[in-house]
Amino acid sequence: MFNKRVKIKELLNGEPKEQEVVVMGWVRTFRNNQFVALNDGSCNSNIQVVLELGRFEEDLLKRITTSASLKVTGNVIPSLGKGQKLEIKATAVEILGDSDAEKYPLQPKKHSLEFLREIAHLRFRTNTFGSVFRIRHSLAFAIHKFFHEKGFLYLHTPIITASDAEGAGEMFRVTTLPFDQTPRNEDGTVNFKEDFFGKSTNLTVSGQLEGELGATAFGEIYTFGPTFRAENSNTARHLAEFWMIEPEMAFCDLEDNMNLAEEFIKYIIRFAMENNREDLEFLSQRLADEEKQLPQDKRSEMGLIEKLEFVLNNNFERITYTEAIDILLQSPAYKKKKFQYDVKWGIDMQSEHERYLVEKHFKKPVIVTNYPKDIKAFYMRLNEDGKTVAAMDILAPGIGEIVGGSQREERLDRLEQRMAEMHVPATEMDWYLDTRRFGSVPHAGFGLGFERMVQFVTGMGNIRDVIAFPRTPKNCEF
RNA sequence: GGAUGAAUAGCUCAAUGGCAGAGCAGCGGUUUGUUAAGCCGCCGGUUGAAAGUUCGAAUCUUUCUUCAUCCGCCA
Numbered sequence: 001m002f003n004k005r006v007k008i009k010e011l012l013n014g015e016p017k018e019q020e021v022v023v024m025g026w027v028r029t030f031r032n033n034q035f036v037a038l039n040d041g042s043c044n045s046n047i048q049v050v051l052e053l054g055r056f057e058e059d060l061l062k063r064i065t066t067s068a069s070l071k072v073t074g075n076v077i078p079s080l081g082k083g084q085k086l087e088i089k090a091t092a093v094e095i096l097g098d099s100d101a102e103k104y105p106l107q108p109k110k111h112s113l114e115f116l117r118e119i120a121h122l123r124f125r126t127n128t129f130g131s132v133f134r135i136r137h138s139l140a141f142a143i144h145k146f147f148h149e150k151g152f153l154y155l156h157t158p159i160i161t162a163s164d165a166e167g168a169g170e171m172f173r174v175t176t177l178p179f180d181q182t183p184r185n186e187d188g189t190v191n192f193k194e195d196f197f198g199k200s201t202n203l204t205v206s207g208q209l210e211g212e213l214g215a216t217a218f219g220e221i222y223t224f225g226p227t228f229r230a231e232n233s234n235t236a237r238h239l240a241e242f243w244m245i246e247p248e249m250a251f252c253d254l255e256d257n258m259n260l261a262e263e264f265i266k267y268i269i270r271f272a273m274e275n276n277r278e279d280l281e282f283l284s285q286r287l288a289d290e291e292k293q294l295p296q297d298k299r300s301e302m303g304l305i306e307k308l309e310f311v312l313n314n315n316f317e318r319i320t321y322t323e324a325i326d327i328l329l330q331s332p333a334y335k336k337k338k339f340q341y342d343v344k345w346g347i348d349m350q351s352e353h354e355r356y357l358v359e360k361h362f363k364k365p366v367i368v369t370n371y372p373k374d375i376k377a378f379y380m381r382l383n384e385d386g387k388t389v390a391a392m393d394i395l396a397p398g399i400g401e402i403v404g405g406s407q408r409e410e411r412l413d414r415l416e417q418r419m420a421e422m423h424v425p426a427t428e429m430d431w432y433l434d435t436r437r438f439g440s441v442p443h444a445g446f447g448l449g450f451e452r453m454v455q456f457v458t459g460m461g462n463i464r465d466v467i468a469f470p471r472t473p474k475n476c477e478f
Numbered sequence: 479g480g481a482u483g484a485a486u487a488g489c490u491c492a493a494u495g496g497c498a499g500a501g502c503a504g505c506g507g508u509u510u511g512u513u514a515a516g517c518c519g520c521c522g523g524u525u526g527a528a529a530g531u532u533c534g535a536a537u538c539u540u541u542c543u544u545c546a547u548c549c550g551c552c553a
Contacts, residue, residue, distance in 0.1 A: 031512045055511070066503095080510050107489065107503050108514045113543065169552065206553090222490055232479055276538065341551085351549075387486070406553065449553030462546095474544085 005071075009042035016078045016086040023047060023088065024071045024096065025046050026125060028347040029108045030064045040071060041124075044131050048079065049138045060093060065101040066108065070094065079418040104463060111467055120469055121478055123279075128286060131279035132466055134274055136298050140224075142271035143245055146264055147222045152247060155214040155221040157207030162199050163428060170230040171202035171239075171241060202226035204448060207246050209379075209432050212408060215248035215436045215443055222247040224450075236462040237399060237452060241471040249443035254381075254390040254407040257444035258367050261394060261403050262316050265365075265453070269308055272457055280305055280457075287459045300398075301363075304459040307397070316394065324368050327361060328353055348375040358395045365402075366395045376421045380406040382414055392446070405446020412436040435471050 007022045025040030027049075034053060037046035044464070049072050064070070071321045076089040080360035081087075104264040105119055106126065123129045143152065158175050171375065175478040176196040181196040192200045207223040214221035227244040247260065272279065284304035290301045302310060319327070328334055328343045333356055349368075358366050370388040373380070394403035415436055419426050426433065454466040464470035469478045 029512095031515050032510055034510070035512050035515090037545065038526080050511080076529080079511095080511075083513050102504055104487085104504095105488065110514085111489065120498070175516095227553080229552075233551060235479085235549080235551095236547080238552070242553070399553095419544065421479080447553060451553060 008038065008040045008045070008047045011047060011086070012043065012045055013077060014076075016319065017122075018075055018077060020073060020075055021088065022073050022093070023049075024069070027064055027068045027099070029066065029067055031286065035063055036064060036072075038072065039130075041130060043134075044127055044278050047094075048081075048086050050080075050089050052089070055232045056090075056093060060095065063095045063098055064093075065099050065104070066227040067106065069096040069099075069105050070317055071096055080303040092255040110446075113462065114288075117464055117470070121133050124468075127282060131276075131282050132458050132460060133468070134279050135276045135283075135458055135467070136466060137269050138272050138275050139452070139454060139457060142268040143220070143224060144422070145271070146267045147247065150220070152220040152222045153214065153218045155207075155211060155218075155223055156225065157204065157214075157223045157410075159204055159226065160193060160197075160201055160202050161204045162197065163209065167355075169205050170257075171205055172228050172230045174201045174203060179229075197384070206244070208248065208445065208447065209429075210433070211246050211248040212435055212443065213255055213444060215250045215445065216439070216441060219251070220247070220249045234473060236464075237455070237470060239451060239463055239467060239470055242405050242439055242463075243450035244465065245448045245450055246445060248443065250441045250443045252407070252441055252444040254369060254392060254444060257407060258316075258318065258447060260282065261392075261446050264448075265394070265403075266312055268453070269457060270312055271306060273305075273312070280308070282314045283458050297431040308457065309461075311365060312423075314364055316367050317362045318367045318369065320369050321371045321388065324349070324357055324366075326374070327357065331356060331361070333360070346372050346374070352399055354395050356465065358397050358400075366399070368393050368395065370447070373418075376406070378418045378424050379408050379415070381409045382418070390444075396456050399452050402452045402456065403448045405444065407442065409437060410442050414441065 003024075004022055006021045008023060008025060010023065016258065019076040019115065021039065023038060025038040028037040028046050029038050030036050030425050035049050036049040038049050039046045049070075072088060072090050073092040073096040074088040076086055077089050079085060079087040101295065106122060111126070113128075116129065117128065124133060166289050174196075177190070177192075177194060181392055185191045190200075192198070195201070204227060206227060207225065211223050212222055223244070223246045225243065226241055228241055229238075230240065231238065236266050247264075248341075249256065249260065250259075286298075287304050300307070322345065325343060325347075328339075333339060339350075339352055339356075341347070341352065343353065357368075358364070359421060369390070369392045370383060371391045371393075373382060373389045380391050382389055390401075390407035392405050393401050395400040409418060412433065414428060415433070418424075419429070450462050452465050454460070455463055460464060460466050464472065
């Protein structure tokens with residue numbers, strides 16, 4: 001059997017036993033022709049492999065270069081040097097794969113995140129990205145664990161859809177029609193009857209509508225899958241391809257929805273805190289070092305771990321949209337005309353307004369509810385006042401909107417009226433309306449942008465650094 | 479889509495109209511219980527692309543490309 005190796009994480013968490021082990025990994029650094037810092041991706045730390053002078057061939061030592069892969073056999077002993085608890089005294093070293101030092105782009109020093117983005121296929125081998133992606137994995141696992149423990153059914157909603165009614169954003173077209181000599185109707189429009197699906201199709205922008213179909217049968221479902229938006233968004237928090245979690249619950253109102261969202265976010269953060277301590281500590285230190293370069297007033301008040309603990313130990317602030325507008329109108333920032341955009345009831349709050357509420361006023365996550373109906377989607381439940389809908393957005397410090405959700409309009413007549421007002425084609429949405437025709441129930445749900453959550457937990461400033469291969473306008477490498 | 483800024487060696491940066499340079503990496507040597515090892519030496523450039531101004535352009539002008547930050551759209 002080839003793989004009898006011990007993972008480095010396991011070794012480092014144990015005690016030196018003076019017994020022979022096999023480890024495999026990639027060379028991070030090779031010092032003094034004696035000390036290999038070996039990493040196998042199981043944790044942020046490297047294990048020190050000691051090669052006794054004179055014991056190994058010169059030719060072999062020359063091949064131990066940065067990122068060469070090694071199979072090392074040796075004894076785990078208490079480290080003779082400072083800086084690590086234990087080390088492996090090698091008895092045999094095999095080069096599994098050479099790494100040409102002249103061509104290998106990563107050096108044992110700090111690289112810019114922009115440079116690493118250009119070599120995204122190799123950036124996993126850095127400490128920072130190692131930590132980010134181990135945490136990303138933990139969060140994904142915790143999401144499934146949370147919902148499974150609560151009895152939610154994981155529903156796989158389609159990636160390719162034919163509905164263009166949801167209006168969550170611009171869509172990527174899916175087609176097999178040729179670009180030249182496209183089949184046309186008599187009026188000159190494209191004849192989609194000739195297309196693969198016999199109709200116009202797109203990549204999904206949300207699994208919510210299909211999710212509602214599941215919730216009105218299984219009670220509680222969630223989706224967790226890729227989502228696509230063809231928006232020309234050039235920011236540090238938008239991707240053209242991102243992962244979204246969308247729970248949908250029957251027999252739930254807006255308050256239940258908020259409670260679930262808050263419990264959910266705290267649960268997955270706690271899971272990462274308990275299972276990725278070393279990675280979080282590394283990222284926390286990284287962030288602190290970064291911030292040392294910033295002027296005093298631009299630095300965060302809390303360190304990364306401190307921030308996460310604060311979120312875990314405090315309730316999210318819950319305010320209505322109307323209260324939020326009042327706070328903004330009363331704010332020193334408004335009175336001193338610091339806002340670029342005007343504030344009045346009915347506006348769609350700008351980033352500067354949300355940031356003020358979250359980062360200056362409350363200094364913690366804020367749930368804003370009951371938005372004016374005109375700035376929200378057709379499926380949100382109309383409140384008794386006739387002006388607002390049962391929507392809720394969760395705003396997180398440094399990230400902005402991390403969750404968008406609502407209680408859904410379960411009353412068929414109201415829903416049809418809203419669809420008509422907002423020019424949503426009811427004929428194409430018949431399947432959706434069936435949930436309201438046959439045993440309609442109060443229900444609610446939300447969407448959480450997974451990458452934004454990973455950003456929040458890892459403290460990474462750019463969303464392109466928390467997804468393996470980011471897709472953004474004019475960028476689709478790897 | 480809009481605004482602003484940037485692009486110089488593999489990486490991080492310097493050179494403000496007058497001979498393109500440093501640190502790191504790499505390579506060769508040396509040292510050997512190191513922690514992003516030390517010491518000596520060597521290698522390294524179509525200054526993002528194209529055009530223009532000028533005796534002379536990395537530097538000034540124009541266009542383009544890419545990247546970053548902020549805004550808009552949103553998760």
